[in-house]
Amino acid sequence: MATFAQHSLSSGWSFKDSDDQSPEAWLPVPIVPSVVQQDLQANGKLEDPFIGFNELSARWVNEKSWTYRNVFQKPEVPAGSSIFLVFDGLDTFAKVKLDDQTILESDNMFLAHRIDVTKLLEAGGEHTLEIDFDCALLRARELRKQHPEHKWVGFNGDPARMSVRKAQYHWGWDWGPVLMTAGIWKEVRLEVYSARVSDLWTEVDLAADHATAQVSAFAELETRGDASYQATFTLSLAGQEIAKQSSTPENNVAKVSFDVSNPSLWWPNGYGDQTLYEISVSLEKEETQVQQVSKKFGIRTAEVIQQPDKHGKSFFFRINGVDIFCGGACWIPADSLLTNVTPDRYRKWIELMAVGHQVMIRVWGGGIYEDESFYQACDEVGIMVWQDFMFGCGNYPTWPEILESVEKEATYNVRRLRHHPSIVIWVGNNEDYQVQEQSGLTYNFEDKDPQSWLKTDFPARYIYEHILPDVVKKTSPSTYYHPGSPWGDGKITSDPTVGDMHQWNVWHGTQEKYQIFDTLGGRFNSEFGMEAFPHMATIDHFVENEADKYPQSHVLDFHNKADGHERRIATYLVENLRTATDLETYVYLTQVVQAETMMFGYRGWRRQWGDERHCGGALLxxxxxxxxxxxxxxxxxxxxxxxxxxxxxxxLNPVAIGVRREHHDWSVCHAQPPKTSKYELWVSSSLLKELVGKVELRFISIKTGLEIHDAIVHEDVKIVPNGTTNILEGVIDHAVDEPHVLAARVWVDGELLARDVDWPQPFKYLDLSDRGLEVTRISKTEKEQKLELSTRKPVKCLVFEERDGVRVSDSAIDIVPGDDQVVTITGLKPGDAQLTYKFLGQ
Structure with a gap:
């Protein structure tokens, strides 16, 4: 009995410019998966496009077509078996020929392909596989020309991109270069079999009391000829078999059901264990195993709670019956050349999120449906995934071929990913409803006839409100579907009372002060941000000439793709800080602004969580x-x-204290100081049990470091679970009190859990010289060293150097007299120089 066999076609490839007919045009490909820019670099035909201005000298690659070729041996084929050529992903317009016969024409980067090549490989010996990758840039422009009836409007990149099912950021974005990749971007192989498991999935029904769960397991089979197969399912936990059951397939689907008592649940980071069960199926014929397939899944419930309340209509996530404030971030593809990203690199990104107390990542709709290893890391680390479909910032066309391709793409990717417990929502697009609003396209929410939508100048509504929800309902019925981001019940996308919101009136839009960020939010803030330069080590990597290392150099501006970044960075710097001309200080100042901006947004929105879930989450x-x-x-x-x-x-600390004085907008009152300022003190907790703690508020002079009032101390404060505890309000009298910080701390059972320091704004008015900071090494082992930070006067934003392989437990720290802090550094080897640091006014 023949078993399922795979033969990788990762080596032995060569490639060339399709237009070059000379025999010497063929160049070796180190390994596939790859994209053409990597293969050109490997052959010395292209400089690294990430360095200097090299992106510009790599643009010629974007306008070319490329051909890849592989000569391979026919594999052994047992009697009754067939041979399939399998592509997990081709980027993007690909014509595949086997021994000069066309066997596939593909135009969607997000699809896999499986072609029966048994007859074509009847002859033994060598066979030639050739793939022509047509130029996506030129094909997109041609498609746009062919459809003048469509309104080609959008943000970022060439609007023609919307005609092509390819990662949209490849056309250039306001954070990324124009690098039009082509190539075999995912695995390619031959599969030889008479039968296989084509899909394996589970549907989980968890009882409301979590005491039992029913796990239904399904295996879809593909068989050649005689179909007398048996499927044996095994349910395991931590490598131990829990239950086993066999099933005879009907209509090529085998199904069993397991009852699990006292199931161990899958929880987000910080809320419990990330338990993963394993379902495996063994496909058997005449007691011989033909193939075995396994997948890991989680037992959990995930709901999006939208119900009327005093703020409008809620939008938050409830996992296993627990309301979760979704502090997290948005994710773009981790490389312009996607095949650079290894499973280890994915893992490191996701582990960093967990270290940062983040619980949700939003996979943005202008990139890709990510690699399996990305979602595996999210499952294992406990990061919930908000998964956009791949439509971004545009009015997408809907001719029949595109709609058919989109439906296949959605079905394939939802099926591929549906077993991951981390994926808690599928979302139709990124900002396409904003494009509709800003371009005045037709959208009548009351019109519920999908066919009529196709006749409007916003036909993509048919994709987001008809095709995609249908696919999710059929393929992953327990996962919530949301038509777009931002979107809320068909209302204007900036409506703060419903749905999710992209809040860009800090940085973009009206360029509000970052100090009032929390007043600008909605029910769920799924985008907001502030730019900052990377660390000097990263700048040193892409800036080749020392003469270019000044804040406004041409190459630095070239590596910032955001429209108007010069004005925006300058505005936020000059409003808040004393500016600098040397690059190192300038870099640091932009980072201070970004850190403060994120702090003001998250701190306030998390506080609102305790007010009837006013804000359900914030994804920067x-x-x-x-x-x-x-x-x-x-x-x-x-x-x-x-x-x-x-x-x-x-x-986002599980228990966080917040203290804040009211915002005084110095720029609209001719920098007149306020006479008085109100302030507030509160504690946020994501823990599910009530705590009793001690809360302290101190008033410390910036000039002398001395306390200007007695500290306020509240003992036996009941800290409400999963919410906000408002502690006190007060007033600062500026006629009496010199400029000072408000320094807050909270202890539970004698353990200091959190600090916060509120400063007078803007920092540029403060004299932060002569702080009396001391950084003392208090212990050192082979694995780690501890530094104690103490000061005579308040210190703002002490930032440690970031060095590869070295981790600091905390950075961007505010320090006040009488509250020494300890930072742990791991990864420094004997003989390594100590980490350098900077602080404001240094």
Whole structure:
């Protein structure tokens, strides 16, 4: 009995410019998966497009077509078996020929392909596989020309991109280069079998009391000829078999059901264990195993709670019956050349989120449906996934071929990913309803006839409100579907009372002061951000000449793709800080602004969680970068956290204290100081049990470091679970009190859990010289060392150097007299130089 066999076709490839007919045009491909830019670099035909201005000298690649070729041996084929050629992903317009016969024409990067090549490989010996990748850039422009009836409007990149099912950021975005990749971007192989498991999935029904769960397991089979197969399912936990059951397939689907008592649930990071069960199926014939397939899944419920309340209509996530404040970030592809991203690199990104107390990642709709290893990391670490479908910032066309392709793409990817417990929502698109609003396209929410939508100048509504919800309902019925981000019941996308919101009136839009960020939010803030430069080590990587290392150099501006970034960075710097001309200080100042901005947003929105779930979550734009650049990322391309990463981590601490004086807008009152300022003190907790703690508020002079009032101390404070405890309000009399910080701390059972320090704004008016800071090493082992931070006067935003392989437990720290802090550093080797640091006014 023949068993299922796979033969990788990762090696032995060569490629060439399709137009070059000379025999010497063929160049070796080190390994596939790859994209053409990597293969050109490997052959010395292209400089690294991430360095300097090299992106411009790599643009010629974008306008070419490319051919890949592989000569391979026919594999052994047992009697009764067939041979399939399998592509997990081709980027993007691909014509596949086997021994000069066309066997596939593909135009969707997000689809896999499986072609029966048994007859074509009847002859033994060598066979030639050739793939022509037509130029996506030129094909897109041609498709746009062919459809003048469509309104080609959108943000970012060439609007023609919307005609092609390819990662949209490849056309260039306001954080990324124009790098039009082509190639075999996912695995390619031959499969030889007479039968296989084509899909394996579970449907889980968890009892309301969590005492039992029913796990239904399904295996879809593909058989050649005789179909007398048996499927044996095994349910396991931590490598131990729990239950086993066999099934005879009907209509090529085998099904069993397991009852699980006292199931161990899957929880988000910080709320419990990330338990993963394993379902495996063994396909058997005549007691011989033909193939075995396994997948891991979680037992959990995930709901999106939208119900009327005093603020409008809620929008928050409830996992296993527990309301979860979704502090997290948006994710863009981690590289412009996707095949650079390894499973280990994915894992490091997701582990960083967990370290930062984040619980949700939003996979943005202008990139890709991510690699399996991304979602595996999210499952194992406990990061919930908000998964956009791949439509971004545009009015997408809907001719019949595209609609058919979109339906196949959605079905394939939802089926591929539906077993992951981390995926808690599927969302139709990114900002396409904003494009509809800003371009005045037709959208009548009361019209419920999908066919009529296709006749309007916003036909893509048919995709988001008809095709995609149908696919999710059929394929992953327990997962919530949301038509777009932002979107809320067909209302204007900036409506703060319903749905989710992208709040860009800090940085973009009206460029509000970051100090009032929390007043600008909605029911769920799924995008907001502030730019900052990366660390100097990253700048050193892409800036080749020392002469270019000044804040406004041409190459630095070139590596910032955001429209008007010069004005926006300058505005936020000059409004808040004393500016600098040397690059290192300038870099640091942009990072201070980003850290403060994120802190003000998250701190206030998390506080609102306790007010009838007024804010259900905050996902900053963005976690990561796709190349070494200046952007909104809080962790740069090389996985180096910016100060904002640490600021967000503190605000998302399971127990966080907040203190804030009211905002006094100095820029609209001719910098007149306020006479008085109100302030507030509160504690936020995501823990599910009530705590009793001690809360302290101190008033410390910025000039002398002395306390100007007695500290306020509240003992036996009951800290409400999963909500906000408002502690006190007060008034600062500026006629009496010199400029001072409000320094707050909270203890539970004698353990200091959290701090917060509120400063007079703006920082540029403060004299922060002569702080009396001391950084003392208090212990050192082979694995780690501890530093004690103490000061005579308040210190703002002490930032440690980020060095590869070295981790600091905290950074971007405010320090006040009488509250020494300890930072743990791991990864420094004997003989390594100590980490350098900067602080405001240094």
């Amino acid at each position: 734009w963005q976690l990561n970068d796709c190349w070494p650049t200046i952007s909104w990322a809080i962790v740069d391309y090389f996985l180096r956290p910016k100060p904002a990463f640490y600021a967000v981590r503190r605000v």
